[in-house]
Amino acid sequence: xxxxxxxxxxxxxxxxxxxxxxxxxxxxxxxxxxxxxxxxxxxxxxxxxxxxxxxxxxxxxxxxxxxxxxxxxxxxxxxxxxxxxxxxxxxxxxxxxxxxxxxxxxxxxxxxxxxxxxxxxxxxxxxxxxxxxxxxxxxxxxxxxxxxxxxxxxxxxxxxxxxxxxxxxxxxxxxxxxxxxxxxxxxxxxxxxxxxxxxxxxxxxxxxxxxxxxxxxxxxxxxxxxxxxxxxxxxxxxxxxxxxxxxxxxxxxxxxxxxxxxxxxxxxxxxxxxxxxxxxxxxxxxxxxxxxxxxxxxxxxxxxxxxxxxxxxxxxxxxxxxxxxxxxxxxxxxxxxxxxxxxxxxxxxxxxxxxxxxxxxxxxxxxxxxxxxxxxxxxxxxxxxxxxxxxxxxxxxxxxxxxxxxxxxxxxxxxxxxxxxxxxxxxxxxxxxxxxxxxxxxxxxxxxxxxxxxxxxxxxxxxxxxxxxxxxxxxxxxxxxxxxxxxxxxxxxxxxxxxxxxxxxxxxxxxxxxxxxxxxxxxxxxxxxxxxxxxxxxxxxxxxxxxxxxxxxxxxxxxxxxxxxxxxxxxxxxxxxxxxxxxxxxxxxxxxxxxxxxxxxxxxxxxxxxxxxxxxxxxxxxxxxxxxxxxxxxxxxxxxxxxxxxxxxxxxxxxxxxxxxxxxxxxxxxxxxxxx
Numbered sequence: 205x206x207x208x209x210x211x212x213x214x215x216x217x218x219x220x221x222x223x224x225x226x227x228x229x230x231x232x233x234x235x236x237x238x239x240x241x242x243x244x245x246x247x248x249x250x251x252x253x254x255x256x257x258x259x260x261x262x263x264x265x266x267x268x269x270x271x272x273x274x275x276x277x278x279x280x281x282x283x284x285x286x287x288x289x290x291x292x293x294x295x296x297x298x299x300x301x302x303x304x305x306x307x308x309x310x311x312x313x314x315x316x317x318x319x320x321x322x323x324x325x326x327x328x329x330x331x332x333x334x335x336x337x338x339x340x341x342x343x344x345x346x347x348x349x350x351x352x353x354x355x356x357x358x359x360x361x362x363x364x365x366x367x368x369x370x371x372x373x374x375x376x377x378x379x380x381x382x383x384x385x386x387x388x389x390x391x392x393x394x395x396x397x398x399x400x401x402x403x404x405x406x407x408x409x410x411x412x413x414x415x416x417x418x419x420x421x422x423x424x425x426x427x428x429x430x431x432x433x434x435x436x437x438x439x440x441x442x443x444x445x446x447x448x449x450x451x452x453x454x455x456x457x458x459x460x461x462x463x464x465x466x467x468x469x470x471x472x473x474x475x476x477x478x479x480x481x482x483x484x485x486x487x488x489x490x491x492x493x494x495x496x497x498x499x500x501x502x503x504x505x506x507x508x509x510x511x512x513x514x515x516x517x518x519x520x521x522x523x524x525x526x527x528x529x530x531x532x533x534x535x536x537x538x539x540x541x542x543x544x545x546x547x548x549x550x551x552x553x554x555x556x557x558x559x560x561x562x563x564x565x566x567x568x569x570x571x572x573x574x575x576x577x578x579x580x581x582x583x584x585x586x587x588x589x590x591x592x593x594x595x596x597x598x599x600x601x602x603x604x605x606x607x608x609x610x611x612x613x614x615x616x617x618x619x620x621x622x623x624x625x626x627x628x629x630x631x632x633x634x635x636x637x638x639x640x641x642x643x644x645x646x647x648x649x650x651x652x653x654x655x656x657x658x659x660x661x662x663x664x665x666x667x668x669x670x671x672x673x674x675x676x677x678x679x680x681x682x683x684x685x686x687x688x689x690x691x692x693x694x695x696x697x698x699x700x701x702x703x704x705x706x707x708x709x710x711x712x713x714x715x716x717x718x719x720x721x722x723x724x725x726x727x728x729x730x731x732x733x734x735x736x737x738x739x740x741x742x743x744x745x746x747x748x749x750x751x752x753x754x755x756x757x758x759x760x761x762x763x764x765x766x767x768x769x770x771x772x773x774x775x776x777x778x779x780x781x782x783x784x785x786x787x788x789x790x791x792x793x794x795x796x797x798x799x800x801x802x803x804x805x806x807x808x809x810x811x812x813x814x815x816x817x818x819x820x821x822x823x824x825x826x827x828x829x830x831x832x833x834x835x836x837x838x839x840x841x842x843x844x845x846x847x848x849x850x851x852x853x854x855x856x857x858x859x860x861x862x863x864x865x866x867x868x869x870x871x872x873x874x875x876x877x878x879x880x
Contacts, residue, residue, distance in 0.1 A: 259350040259604050259605075259606055259635045259636070259637040259649060259651075260345065260346070260347070260350045260635060260637070260649055260651065261687075262343050262344055262345040262346075262349065263285045263286065263343065263344045263742070264341060264342065264343040264344075265281060265284070265341065265342045265343075266340075266341055267339065267340050267341065267370065270336050270339055270342065271336075271846075272794050272801065272803050272833075272835075273336075273792075273803070273805065277300065277331060277332045277334065277335065277336065278331045278332075278334045278335075278336065278339070278342060278367060279292065279300035279301075279302065279331035279332055281336060281342055282302055282331065282342065282344065282365065283790065283807055284758075284760065284790045284792060284805070284807075285344045285760065286740040286741065286742055286760035286761065286762045286789075286790075287304060287305045287346065287705075287738065287740045287762050287764075288302060288303070288304055288344065288762075289302070289303045289306070289783070289784065289785075289788070289809075290302055290303075290861065291303065291309070291783070291861060291862055292861045292862065292865075292867065293861075293862055293865045296391060296393065296417070296419045296421055296447075296449055299328070299330055299332065300330060300331045300332040301328050301329065301330065301331065302314075302331060302365065304344070304346065304362070304363030305346065305362075305363065305681075305707060305709055305736060305738060305764070306709070306734070306736045306738070306764055306766035306781065306784045307362050307363070307679050307709055307711055307736070308677075308711070308714075309327070309328060309329075310327035310328075310657050310660070310677075311361060311362040311363065311655070311657055311677075311679055311711075312329075312361060312362070312363050312364070312365065313357070313358075313360065313361030313363070313364045313365070314329040314331070314364075314365045314367070315358070315364060315365065315366045315367065316334070316367045316369070316472075317367070317368060317369055317457075317468065317470055317503070317505070318354075318355075318366075318505055318519065319355075319503045319505065319519050319521050319549070320357050320358075320549075322523065322547055322549075322571075322573070323525070323545070323660075324545060324547065324573040324575060324587060324660060324661050325525075325527075325543060325545055325575055325660060325661050325662055326660050326661075326662045327657070327660040333451075333453070333474050333476075333499065334367060335397065335415050335453060337383075337385055337397045337399065337413070337415060338369050338370055338397075338399060338413040338415075338455065339367060339368070339369060339370065340368045340369060340370045340371060341366075341367075341368040342365070342366070342367055342368075343365070343366040343368075344363070344364070344365050344366075345363065345364045345365075345366070346363050346651075346681070346683060346705070346707070347362070347363070347633065347635065347651045347653045347681060347683065348361065348364060348633065348653065349364060349366065350606055350635045350651075352555070352563065352564075352565040352595035352596070352597045352606055352608065353515065353517060353553060353555040353563075353565050354517070354553060354565075354567065355517070355519055355551040355553050355567050355569055355593075356551065356553075356567040356568060356569040356591035356592060356593035356610060357549075357551065357569050357571075357591060358567075359567075359591075359593045359595070359608055359610045359633065360591060360610060360612065360655065361655065362653070362655050362657075362679045362681060362709075369411075369413075369455070369457065369470070370399070370401075370411065370413075371409075371411075371459055372401040372402075372403065372409035372410070372411050372459060374401075374403050374409070378403070379402070379403045380400070380401060380402045380403065381399075381400070381401040381879070381880065382398075382399070382400050382401075382879070382880040383398070383399040383400075383877065383878065383879045383880070384396070384397070384398050384399075384877070384878045385397045385398075385875065385876070385877040385878075386875070386876050387873060387874070387875050388873070388874055389850075389871065389872045389873035389874055390423065390868070390871035390872050390873070391419045391420055391421050391422060391423050391868070391871065392418075392419050392420035392421070392422065392448075393417075393418075393419045393873070394416075394417075394418045394419070395415070395416065395417045395418070395419075396415070396416055397413070397414065397415035397416070398412075398413070398414050398415075399411070399412070399413045400412045400413075407460050407461045407462070408458070408459070408460040408461075409458075409459050409460070410456075410457070410458055410459075411455075411456070411457045411458075411459070412455070412456050412457075413453075413454070413455040413456075413457075414452075414453065414454045414455070415452070415453045415454075416451070416452050416453075417449060417450070417451045417452075417453075417476075418449070418450050418451075419448065419449055420447075420448050421444060421447030421448050421449060421479070421481070422443055422444060422445070422447065422448075423443065423444050423447075423868040423869065423871065424441065424442070424443050424444075424869060425441070425442065425443070425444055425484075425858055425866035425867075425868070425869065426440070426441045426858040426866075426869075427440045427441075427442075427484050427858070427864075427866050440484070444481050444866065444868075445479075445481055445491075446479035446480065446481045446482070446491055446492055446493070447478075447479055447481040448478065448479050449476060449477075449478040449479075450476065450477050450478070451474065451475065451476035451477075451478070452473075452474070452475050452476070453472075453473070453474045454472075454473045454474075455470065455471065455472050455473075456470070456471045457469065457470045457471075458470075462508065464508055464509035464510075465506070465507045465508030465509060465515075466507055467504070467505065467506040467507070468504065468505050469502070469503070469504040469505075470502070470503050470504075471501075471502045472499070472500065472501050472502075472503075473498075473499070473500050474497075474498070474499040474500075475497070475498045475499075476495075476496070476497055477494070477495075477496050478494070478495050478496075479492075479493070479494055479495075480493035480494065480495055480531075481865075483863075483864035483865060484864045484865070484866060491531070492531065492532060493529070493530070493531040494529075494530050494531070495527070495528070495529055495530075496526075496527070496528040497525070497526060497527045497528070498524075498525070498526040499523075499524075499525050499526075500523065500524045500525075501521060501522060501523035501524070501547075502521070502522055503519070503520065503521035503522075504518075504519070504520050504521075505517070505518065505519050505520075506518040506519075512557075513556055513557040513558075514554070514555070514556050514557075515554070515555045515556075516552065516553065516554050516555075517551075517552070517553040517554075517555075518551070518552055518553075519549070519550070519551040519553075520549065520550050520551070521547070521548070521549040521550075522547070522548050522549075523545075523546070523547040523548075523549075524544075524545065524546055524547075525543075525544075525545040526542070526543070526544055526545075527541075527542070527543040527545075528541070528542050528543075529541045529543075540578075541577065541578065541579060542577060542578045543575065543576070543577045544575070544576040544577070545573070545574070545575055546572075546573070546574040546575075546576075547571065547572065547573050547574075548571070548572045549569070549570070549571045549572075550569070550570050550571075551567065551568070551569040551570075552567070552568050553565065553566075553567040553568075554566050554567070561598055561599055561600055562596070562597075562598050563596070563597045563598075563599075564594075564595070564596050565593075565594070565595045565596075565597075566592075566593070566594050566595075567591075567592070567593040567595075568590075568591070568592050569589075569590070569591040569592075570589070570590055571587075571588075571589040571590075571591075572586070572587070572588055572589075573586070573587040573589070573661075574586045574587075575661045575665075579667050580667070581620065581621070581667055582620065582665070582667060583618040583619065583620050583621045583623075583664075583665040583670075583672075584618060584619040584620060585616055585617070585618050585623070585661050585664065585665050586616065586617045586618070587614060587615075587616045587658075587661075588614070588615045588616070588617075589612070589613070589614050589658075590612070590613040590614075591610065591611065591612050591613075592610070592611045593608055593609070593610045593611070594608065594609050595607065595608035595609075596608075601639075602638065602639040602640075602642075603636075603637070603638050603639070604636070604637045604638075605634070605635065605636050605637070606633075606634070606635045607632070607633070607634045607635075608632065608633045609630060609631070609632050609633075610630065610631050610632075610633075610655075611628075611629070611630050612627070612628070612629050612630075612631070612656075612658075613626075613627070613628050614626070614627040614628075614658055615627075616664075618665065621665070621672070622672050623672060624659070624664050624672045624673070624674070625672075625673070627658065627676060629656055629676065631653075631654045631655050631656060632652075632653075632654060633651065633652065633653040633654070633655075634651060634652045634653075635649070635650075635651040636649060636650050636651065637649045645688055645689060645690045646686065646687070646688050647686070647687045647688075648684075648685075648686050648687075649683075649684075649685050649686075649687065650682075650683060650684040650685070651681070651682075651683050652681065652682055652683075653680075653681045654678065654679070654680045654681070655678070655679050655681075656676040656677060656678045656679065657676060657677050657679075658676055659674040659676065659677070659715055659728070663715055663728045664728075666728075669728060670728060671728040671729060674715060674728055674729070674730060675713050675730050676713065677711065677712075677713050677714055677715050677730075677732075678711070678712045678713055679709060679710070679711045679712075680709065680710045680712075681707065681708075681709050682707060682708045682709075683705055683706070683707040684705070684706055684707075685703065685704055685705030685706065685740075686702075686703070686704055687701070687702070687703045688701060688702045688703075689701040689702075696747055696748060696749060697745065697746075697747055698746045698747060698748045699744075699745065699746040700744070700745045700746075701742075701743070701744045701745075702741075702742070702743050703740075703741070703742040703743075704739070704740070704741045704742075705739070705740045705741075706738070706739050707736075707737070707738050707739075707740070708735075708736065708737050708738075709734075709735075709736040709738075710733075710734070710735050710736070711732065711733065711734040711736070712732075712733050713730040713732070713733075714730070714731065714732025714733060714734060714770070715728055715729070715730060715732070716728070716729060716731050716732050716770075731770050731771070732768070732770050733768075733769045733770050734766055734767065734768055734769065734770075734781055735766075735767050735769055736764065736765070736766040736767075737764075737765045738762065738763055738764040738765065738766075739761075739762070739763045740760070740761075740762050741760065741761045741762075742758070742759070742760045742761075743758070743759050744756075744757065744758040744759075745757050745758075752797055752798055753795070753796070753797045754795070754796040754797075755793075755794070755795050756792075756793070756794040756795075757791075757792065757793050757794075758790075758791075758792040759789065759790065759791045759792070760789055760790045761787075761788075761789040762787070762788045762789065763786060763787060764784055764785070764786060764788075765780070765786060766780060766781045766784045767779060767780060767781070768780075768781050768816060774816075775817060776816040776817040776818065779813075779816070779817065779818040780812070780813060780818055781816070782812075782813055782814055782815055782816060782822075783812055783813075783814060783824075783862070784812060785809050785810035785811060785812040785826070786810055786811075786812075787808075787810035788808060788809045788810055789807075789808050790805070790806065790807050790808070791804075791805065791806040792804075792805050792806075793805075799836060799837040799838070799839075800834075800835070800836055800837075801834070801835040801836075801837075802832075802833070802834050802835075803831075803832070803833045803834075803835075804830070804831070804832050805830070805831045805832075806828065806829070806830050806831075807828060807829050808826070808827075808828040809826060809827055809828070809861070810826045811823065811824065811825055811826045812824050814862075814863035824860065824863060827857060827859030827860070827861075828857065829852070829853045829854075829855070829857060829859070830853070830854040830855060831850065831851065831852045831853070831854065832850070832851050832854055833848055833849065833850040833851070834848070834849055835847060835848040835849075842880055843878065843879070843880055844878070844879040844880075845876070845877070845878050845879075846875075846876075846877040846878075846879075847874075847875070847876055847877075848874070848875040848876075848877075849872075849873075849874055849875075850872065850873040850874070850875070851870065851871075851872055852868075852870070852871050852872070852873065853867075853868065853869055853870050853871060854870065855870075856869045856870035857869070
């Protein structure tokens, strides 16, 4: 009860803060209108902040592509990018994290509407918390987004995922949009969502989005365990237990334009209660662990061209996260843990164009993180982070280059025990792009980047496990690639593209957990060194047949050799690290004819190992799934209805992404979306 009152008070306070942030922008907008005369205003579409020229455009999926996929969460959609591995612990409510090019999920930055989503406690961002019903675009960048006009945080990850929510856009004469969607199907799924967009003035628009997910998560699975010496150890068929979820997401956004710029403010709230079905082992098929979590943040962004050459970008954010984990699985180690995370963030980015081909930028970020818990002997850490990024870009007709230097200063304090030492690191990056021929079809690109990640609060301070003397984990990246894209006019092949990248990554001082005095007490240490070689390939094409039949195809392939070079004395020295397949790929096929559409998707993940030692006992076989969907659109005046039927895991394959966490077999989903 007390916590609910605190949340209510916090929300009221943040709405006041939102009004305080919005007020000067509204005043600026009002100043642009002469109220003594009648003005005929043009219709204005509110759009995302303008970005500079990108050397490496990254991999992207638009709203239309995401709608065709029919996937449930952001994590499901990201599977179709090359070089990406998703860790999925099963079911609708299972934790879903992303690993780009085998460097670990903690080296991946996730940004929502331009501001990073953080988790100082364990570094994991659960992508399952973000729905596709309110998503305009998902983009993935290796290295970093090659646009120097951005906050310093954007320079601070080895790979980045950018989630962009739907921005209100209105045709002449329109003042509002409404969308209602209902998803239902297997596992007791009931998932309604609503989206409302309202034009407040020619320069300001409001959007409200809400979603409810309720599911039993109960699905049948078959689990087989093989012993290297004796063959099949056991073969079990059962239903997944304790995998229910009940979650609510609410978002509100206010977007506006001013002369030479734009601004936006967003409030986000997510609350869930779910079961954690746990791992499957012999004679242990169900767990009773429960997890409750609440996430809240308010953020705002403001961009303006002060002069034709000088621009500023301001970002601010406050976030609060609460997690309650409870288990009674064992009498030895029962848990009833409560965690409270707090974050405040402010950023100022400046860009100055020296000439029409040479641009400079300087970004400064300040961030404050705090973690409280109800654990005994807890450290209660507070982290102060300062980031300063200086960057320069030159853009010619056929050659572009960008270079940046990021300085990171981290200081921590604790109420108990010992604090981690002060950290001061400087990391560079260089990006190059060259167009060898006069036509822009073919481009060659490359980049070098060195970056590090700070140990999480759990790494440093978790009771009896954390090590406050841990050093940061460093990653060095090298990449070289080619891109060929071409559109064709008046031909059945309307567009085609090919992208190929070869890369080498090296991770040093990798943070790993090693056993301590007994098997229950572990400690965190800097032991790891991983060398990663890989190839990413993407090919796509579009065909227009008889003007009304549209065909699209996209395929990706990834080869990764991620080898452990930690300790030459160990038998696993030089072997593939856990859960990284050497081969993986995806295929997307889409067809549209008049108001009908059909889609097919295929995902393949090759064989891999669930431990450091690539032994037969740790072998995990390859898995692949096929999904198919059919859709029909109906139009009546302003009402647009889209009906979709899906069959996922068409072949009913039983597989695991994480060992002992079985994934669902064949399942069904039905979607009805109404736009007004």
